[in-house]
Amino acid sequence: MKTTISQVSKHLNEEVTIGAWLANKRSSGKIAFLQLRDGTGFMQGIVVKADIGEDKFQEAKALTQESSMYVTGTIVEDTRSPLGYEMQVTDFEIIHEAVDYPITPKEHGTEFLMDHRHLWLRSKRQHGVMKIRNEIIRATYEFFNENGYVKIDPPILTGSSAEGTTELFHTKYFEEDAYLSQSGQLYMEAAAMAFGKVFSFGPTFRAEKSKTRRHLIEFWMIEPEMAFMDHEDSLEVQEQYVSHVVQSVLKNCKIELEALGRDTGQLEKIQAPFPRISYDEAIQLVKEKGFDDIEWGDDFGAPHETAIAESYDKPVFITNYPAEIKAFYMKPDPARPEVVLCADLIAPEGYGEIIGGSQRIDDLELMKQRYEDHGLTGDAYNWYLQLREYGSVPHSGFGLGLERTVAWIAGVEHVRETIPFPRLLNRLYP
Template sequence: MKPTIHTIGNHAGEEVTIGCWLANKRSSGKIAFMQLRDGTGFIQGVVVKAEVGEELFQQVKGLGQESSLYVTGVVQADDRAPSGYELTVKNVEVIQHAEDYPITPKEHGTEFLMDHRHLWIRSSKQHAVLRIRDVIINATYRFYHERGFTKVDPPILTANSAEGTTELFHTKYFDEDAFLSQSGQLYMEAAAMAFQRVYSFGPTFRAEKSKTRRHLIEFWMIEPEMAFVDHEESLEIQEEYVSYLAQAVLNEAKAELKVLGRDTEQLEKIKAPFARITYKEAIERLQAKDYEIKWGEDLGAPHETELANQFDTPVFITHWPKDIKAFYMKPDPENEDVVLCADLIAPEGYGEIIGGSQRIDDYSLMEERFKEHDLSDDAYRWYLQLREYGSVPHSGFGLGLERTVAWLSGTEHVRETIPFPRLLNRLYP
């Protein structure tokens, strides 16, 4: 394979040619410094006028930001360089000379940058965030493959809602109604009855009119479902998974974390087991801090942040009131007013990253829930049948990829953790 900036350390002392773009440049009378990127990383190219001649030196000085190039040079070790290497340039071949690149080193407003998202992802910090996203995705596949899970892909077009909500995107499926999926969970429960331990990884959609830094209209979810697994074992798998992701980012994205200025000491604390409190205890802790919240009310972002700040690790909030959780969650046998579920709250104000529960496995109880939630028997008959033919205890959860990327990378807003975000008022580019 041709050398890249990522692998350039394998060619120290050698002359190489790389395809790249000019991210930035500066020059003095005798030396020009080219900040080069090739999609795998960034490196500085040093152009010495006395070595390359007047014509090439002036050509380099006249190049516009984001011009595409073939740059030939000798790889030199340099401890001061972020990559540990720099390139002593011998020749530059211009592929395309770019002029008036919209995103300059000066400050730009968020709306301007979002309008130019197709170009913004080239910048060093955006590049680093999306590289960390890739590390998390690959770590996810490794984690579940190593533990015997089978990846199953649920449909994106569905005839029903996973949680009985109205926050769905409606479309027509020939002569009947259909919706964009807000979760693959129900289908993954069916898959778990066939393969025992499964997971899905795909896009989900919520027509939720929210503008917070934690919300996207289109986002990606990792959703495992596990037969013969109870609530407690599910929590252990969740904390093992999140710890695995944190270690992967620490080990495989050192350069990206440095670019982002991420406090890695915070990431080093993410090791199982995690803190656990019940919903009841969470309410008591909040009331002790003078928050006006009562048992039975949902938690908002300030509540989650307050609770997270009380612990060094992510914290599970377990045993929520049945009335504010989804219809499929199994009641606690010791207190049927609450269900066997948990939300995992990330530290540093990043909020909920996982929601999960043990699922109802009793046919009669699920049928009762259908009636309570006025669920269509025609649309959900197949889901009820899972309790009719070989039902077993089973549990599952969903991890939001973008929130997790935001947390582990230290990025404030989830819009920067997905290549092309879909927001309440944004469908472009």
């Protein structure tokens, strides 16, 4: 009977067949250990010469790394296995013999591994990270579907910049100029006016020459937008959403977190509500921690963010930034117009900003003024201004960066390991 490694617990003491690849192998004169992987998990197969016969045993000893095969054997419990189960192999059939697989069980450098990303994905570590990414995506759909959100897909090809500041990937749209989307947010505002609560999940592109462990050229964002919700309502959605995602990973990715050596005690604390500090307080806090390179009105750099995050064991919201350093569409605080109703959510353990969100300007005249103040001209956003012309309502939204969230939850250093085929500065292959 055919099955998979993820299902072997249901076949205890039965003989099953699994399609698998050989991840690694250890052997002695009369016994061989096959480290098998089948995509669903990793399991050890035991080949005993006395049971399987001389010819088959020699064949097993000659198996090469990453050769594919159908392995048949009896599933037995064994406490020495991380999975809890092993296979006593009775037979195997080689499908394809791999020769000189480049990635060996020893250590490799970053460049080599990135050049072999298509093969590196097979490793236990990368398998764990991608399964956690998948669980975060699954939990995201679950959360928003269960809370009455409609998934709306904004366009990827756009006619102009959403915020005008960051660099966009340019392409041709027949005779016109076009750009790859750097945010679906403005379109999500239109969607919120049509469907109430909406969310998007899609790729986004930034042609920035950033070279840090937190940056990708192409990355995925989840962008919810909610009509009739103010800034505080939005913060509550954010902390509930992030908590749901973290708790889902803890529940459904135990083997993967273990394989990555993640300290799950840190993750167990991630339950709403999250602490909030104002931008003013954050500036004060950073100065108290000894930084003298920042003044009110400046944006936080990575070291500042880390210093703030270190003061908490949960993600922390930094709220109400100066309007000048934030996007044109953010709503000024009625009590203090020099700051806007916004928040960045900073992940613990130095993983940086994972969410940026705000309440949006709903007044047409103010929006027109901000639009011009930010040097935006032309008719490209007439449709966006019209949202304030026909039944404008208070509304808020936010964007969560998937890869930074995966990096934090999985506990990996660099976002390049959190997306299957990362696009980085100077890397478009494979």
